[in-house]
Amino acid sequence: MAYDISKQELVNLYELETLNDFAIDFMKAVGATDEEASIIADGLMTASQWWHPGQGQGLEKLFRYQRRIKGGGIIPNAPMEWITDGPSYALLDAANGFGYVAAYRAMHRAIEKAKNTGVAMVGVRRSNHFGIAGYHALQAAKQGLIGWSFTNARAEMAPWGSTQVIxxxxxxxxxxxxxxxxxxxLDMALTMSGKGMMRWYQQEGRDMPDNWALTPDGRVTTDPASAMDGPLLPIGEYKGYGLSLITDVLSGVMTGALFGQSVFQDESNYNVGHMMLAVSPSAFMKQDEFDNRLEALVDEIKSAxxxxxxxxxxxxxxxxxxxxxxRERDGIPVSKETVEGLRKLAAEIGVDCPL
Ligand SMILES: NC(=O)c1ccc[n+]([C@@H]2O[C@H](COP(=O)([O-])OP(=O)(O)OC[C@H]3O[C@@H](n4cnc5c(N)ncnc54)[C@H](O)[C@@H]3O)[C@@H](O)[C@H]2O)c1
Structure with a gap:
């Protein structure tokens, strides 16, 4: 769904460089290495350029990363280790390190392998929030490969027919x-929307679509407040629930990470799982042929x-x-609430805040 910012007074606008430099300084101040800080900042900047602030994938994430490092759930410069490393597959133990960094390394390992074998799949266990799925998939596309990334996450969706989030x-x-x-x-959650966007609608005094979330007792509603403690609804009803279940099997069950309700519950061991897939079109046909066929399909779509x-x-x-x-031209929106919070937090941890 393409969300609009209907109340511009809720955001400030900044240049990309200002936000990027701040994200790097912030992450280094909370313990990230130079490499980790630059991967995380790059992901957060992509999110800030792509998404609505209510989707919560930009600088809003800095609060959570700082809190989790402090609580021991994220370990900067964690001793990540390859558990298996076959010709077309591998599994990374992220040792409670940054999810962005683990997923980045896993996707780059998948790309390297797929260049030799045509297809590669790389799993990650003992990880954390990996940020926006599209950022990792795009790493492969930048090198001419198809990239596919997915992750499990904290329970917020119920199996179809229930209100119990699993x-x-x-x-x-x-x-x-x-x-x-x-x-x-294609970069999407398997729920119609998220709690952050529901809070944004609440702040703007708007009704939300009635297919975003249910009340805790399973009633359909357009009132964000009454569904805040209820389950988020899957995309495509029971089909989205099915996709979410399968995603948890591949990224949680099969990697050795946590799955279902237990993900993100233990503050010292979030143990999130991801899966990265890289595919080389030239394993199937000449690159030119693939490019031409893809453009023919795009032309059909665009002529609809x-x-x-x-x-x-x-x-x-x-x-x-x-x-x-x-946004490159007009500036990147950051919610005023986030700006205020970051000013306070930056002062606490001793980082200059240009916001
Ligand atoms: N790491 C996590 O735990 C986590 C959890 C949830 C979401 N996320 C991230 O949050 C971000 C936002 O996800 P979302 O589901 O809210 O995104 P969204 O609903 O805004 O967009 C989903 C996809 O739909 C496409 N789209 C939108 N309108 C379209 C149209 N009219 N025609 C064709 N395509 C259209 C977009 O290009 C996008 O690829 C993503 O980057 C996602 O990876 C991360």
Whole structure:
């Protein structure tokens, strides 16, 4: 869903460089190495350029990372270790390190292998929040490979027909490289929306769509407040629930990470699991042939007449890349609430805050 910021007075605008430098300084001050700080900042900047602040994937994440490092749930510069390392598969023990860093390393290992074998799948256990799934998938697309990344997450979705939360929003990022232009990037949670966006609607005094979340006793509602303690609803009803379950099998059960309700429950051992997949189109046909066939499909899609002329048909990821260039020109929105919180936190940990 493409969310709009209807109340501009809720955000401040900043230049990318200001936010990026601050994210790096902040992460280093809480213990990250230079390499870790730059991977995390790059992910947070991509999120800040792509998403609505209510989706909570930009600088908002700094609060959580700092709290988790303090509580021992995230260990900077963790001694990550390869448990298996086969020709087309591998498994990384992230040793409670940063999720962004573990997923980045796992995807780059998958890319390296897929260049030799055509396809590679790399799992991660004992990890943390890996950020936006599309960021990791895009690593592969930048090198001409198809990237697919997914993770399990804290239980917020109930199995279809129940209100008992057991599965996470378990996002998927899939990036398909295109010749000479942006990749197709499908980057999505398996729930219709998230609690952060519900809070944003609440702040704006808006009703939310009735397919975002249920009340704790299972009633349909458009009131964000009454569903705040209820389950988030899956995309595509029972089909999204099925996808979330399968995602937890591949990224949680099969990697040796936690799964189901236990993910993110123990503050000293979050043990999140991820899975990264890289596929080389040239394992199947000549690269040129793939590029031409893909563009033929894109042309068909783009020639579909729009129901509403103001909303032309777009490819997955197109809205985000367009937003990226708009924000480069106009500035990146950060919620005023986040800015205030970061000013306080930066002062506490002794980092200059340019916000
Ligand atoms: N790490 C975690 O635990 C976690 C959990 C949940 C979400 N996330 C991240 O949060 C971010 C936001 O996820 P989301 O599900 O709220 O995103 P979203 O619903 O805003 O967008 C999902 C996808 O739909 C596409 N899309 C939107 N409108 C479209 C249209 N009209 N036509 C074609 N495609 C369209 C977008 O390009 C995007 O690829 C993602 O980066 C996701 O990975 C992370």
């Amino acid at each position: 599965l996470g929003t378990n996002p998927w990022g899939i990036a398909i490289p295109r010749k000479d232009t942006h990749a197709i990037v 007449p729009a129901i509403d002329a103001k909303r032309p048909v777009v490819l997955p990821g197109e809205i985000e890349f367009q937003r990226m260039s708009e």
